[in-house]
Amino acid sequence: MSSTWFLFVVIAVVVLVALLVTGLLVARKRRISLDAQREVEEKPKGGSYAASGGIALAPGGEAPEHPVEDRPETDGQPAVGDDAAVPRDSAQRTVRDVKLPEEPAPTPVVEEIEPATGRMERLRGRLSKSRSVFGSSLLGLLGAGDLDEDSWQDVEDTLLMADLGAATTNQIVERLRDELSRRAIRSSAEAREVLHEVLTAQLSTDSERAVRALPHIVDGKKQPAVVLVAGVNGTGKTTTTGKLARVLVAQEKTVVLGAADTFRAAAADQLQTWAERVGAEVVRGKEGADPAAVAFDAVKRGVDTGVDAVLVDTAGRLHTKTGLMDELGKVKRVVEKQAKVDEVLLVLDATTGQNGLMQARVFAEVIDVTGIVLTKLDGTAKGGIVFQVQRELGVPVKLVGLGEGPDDLAPFEPGAFVDALLG
Numbered sequence: 566m567s568s569t570w571f572l573f574v575v576i577a578v579v580v581l582v583a584l585l586v587t588g589l590l591v592a593r594k595r596r597i598s599l600d601a602q603r604e605v606e607e608k609p610k611g612g613s614y615a616a617s618g619g620i621a622l623a624p625g626g627e628a629p630e631h632p633v634e635d636r637p638e639t640d641g642q643p644a645v646g647d648d649a650a651v652p653r654d655s656a657q658r659t660v661r662d663v664k665l666p667e668e669p670a671p672t673p674v675v676e677e678i679e680p681a682t683g684r685m686e687r688l689r690g691r692l693s694k695s696r697s698v699f700g701s702s703l704l705g706l707l708g709a710g711d712l713d714e715d716s717w718q719d720v721e722d723t724l725l726m727a728d729l730g731a732a733t734t735n736q737i738v739e740r741l742r743d744e745l746s747r748r749a750i751r752s753s754a755e756a757r758e759v760l761h762e763v764l765t766a767q768l769s770t771d772s773e774r775a776v777r778a779l780p781h782i783v784d785g786k787k788q789p790a791v792v793l794v795a796g797v798n799g800t801g802k803t804t805t806t807g808k809l810a811r812v813l814v815a816q817e818k819t820v821v822l823g824a825a826d827t828f829r830a831a832a833a834d835q836l837q838t839w840a841e842r843v844g845a846e847v848v849r850g851k852e853g854a855d856p857a858a859v860a861f862d863a864v865k866r867g868v869d870t871g872v873d874a875v876l877v878d879t880a881g882r883l884h885t886k887t888g889l890m891d892e893l894g895k896v897k898r899v900v901e902k903q904a905k906v907d908e909v910l911l912v913l914d915a916t917t918g919q920n921g922l923m924q925a926r927v928f929a930e931v932i933d934v935t936g937i938v939l940t941k942l943d944g945t946a947k948g949g950i951v952f953q954v955q956r957e958l959g960v961p962v963k964l965v966g967l968g969e970g971p972d973d974l975a976p977f978e979p980g981a982f983v984d985a986l987l988g
C-alpha cells in the first residue's frame with residue numbers, strides 16, 4: 566500500500582515539473598517575439614537614407630521632382646520591399662541645386678530733397694573757418710583807418726594765407742588801396758562794403774555758371790544732357806554726382822547715373838545708394854571693367870530711355886599716371902560716339918590748396934573742363950582757393966560742396982559767397 570502511494574507521489578511531481586518547464590519555455594518565446602517587433606517599429610521610415618543624407622531642404626511651394634524613372638517601381642507608387650524614397654545611390658538634389666524664390670527688391674524710399682535755391686545763404690555758416698580769416702582779420706585791418714605799409718603787408722599776408730595766390734592777392738591789394746583812399750573810408754562798415762565789392766568783382770566772370778544738365782533737342786529728338794564728373798581720388802566726385810542727381814530730381818528731372826569708377830568697387834555701391842535715395846537708375850559694370858564701356862552704356866541707356874540727364878562718375882585716378890589720365894580722355898571720346906558731352910565738372914578738394922591747383926592743370930590738359938566743383942569748403946580756412954582756381958583755369962566755379970549731407974551742395978554765386986566769407 567505504502568509503495569503504491571509513493572509511486573503516485575513521484576508521478577505527480579514529474580508531471581508538475583514537466584508542466585512548469587513547458588510553461589517557462591512558452592513564456593520566454595513570447596517575450597522574444599515582442600522584443601523583435603519593437604525593434605522593427607523603432608526603425609526610421611525610409612531606412613538609412615534620411616539619417617545619413619542629412620536634412621534635405623527644399624523651398625516651400627513647389628514640390629521637389631522625383632521622376633518615375635528614378636524610382637524602383639513602375640507605377641509611381643511604392644511597392645512592398647521598395648525604399649520609401651529615392652534610393653541613396655540614385656542622383657540626389659543637393660542644397661545648391663535648389664532654386665530659392667527670388668526676394669522682391671525692396672521698394673526704394675525716395676527722400677525729401679531740399680530746394681537748391683538759397684542754399685548758399687542757408688549754408689553760409691559752413692564757411693566759418695574761412696570767415697575768421699576774411700571777416701575777422703581783414704576787416705579788422707581795413708576798418709582801422711589809415712593803413713601804413715606794415716598794415717598793407719599784413720593784408721597781403723592774410724590773403725596769401727587764405728590761398729588766394731600771389732597774382733590774385735596783388736590785384737586785390739592794389740584795388741583795395743585805390744578804393745579806400747578814393748572813398749576816404751573811415752568805418753569798418755564802409756571797409757566791409759569796399760572789400761565786398763573788390764572780392765566779388767575778382768570772382769566775377771563772363772562765363773556761364775549754370776550746370777549744363779538739362780536735355781536738349783537733336784534732330785527733333787530729345788537728347789539727355791551728358792555730364793562727366795572728374796577728379797582725383799577722394800576729392801568728392803561720387804558724393805558730388807549724388808548731390809547733383811538730387812538737385813535734378815528735386816526739379817522733377819529724370820536721371821541715369823553711370824558708375825564709371827570701376828577702379829574702386831565701393832564707388833559703384835556708393836553711387837547706387839545715392840541713386841536709390843532719389844529713385845534714379847544706375848548703370849554699372851564689373852569691378853575693373855573698362856570705364857569707357859560703362860560710361861558708353863550709361864549714356865546709351867539714358868538716350869534709349871529718354872531721361873533728362875546722364876551723370877557719369879569717372880574713375881578717380883592719380884593725375885600723375887599719364888596712362889590713367891589718357892583713360893579719361895578715352896571715356897569722353899567713347900561717350901561722344903553716342904551723344905555730345907555737355908559738361909565736364911572737375912571736382913577739387915578745397916582743403917588740398919595748391920595741390921588741388923596742380924591737379925586742375927593736369928586735368929585741364931587732358932579734357933576740356935567746363936566747370937569746377939570745389940568741395941569741402943566747410944572744412945578749410947582757405948576758401949580763397951576759389952579765386953585762384955578760377956583765375957588759373959579760366960573756368961568758372963559752378964558748385965561748392967559745403968558738407969557731407971546729401972543737400973550740402975550749393976550753386977556758386979560770387980556775391981553770396983563773399984557775403985558769407987565776410988560774415
Ligand SMILES: Nc1nc2c(ncn2[C@@H]2O[C@H](COP(=O)(O)OP(=O)(O)OP(=O)(O)O)[C@@H](O)[C@H]2O)c(=O)[nH]1
Binds near residue numbers: 796801805969
Ligand atoms: N566735409 C565735406 N566732406 C565732403 C564733401 N564732399 C565730399 N565729402 C566727403 O569726402 C569723402 C570722399 O568723397 P567721395 O565722393 O567718395 O570721393 P571720390 O572722389 O568719389 O573718391 P574715389 O571714389 O575714391 O575716387 C567722403 O567722406 C565724402 O563724404 C564736402 O563738401 N564737405
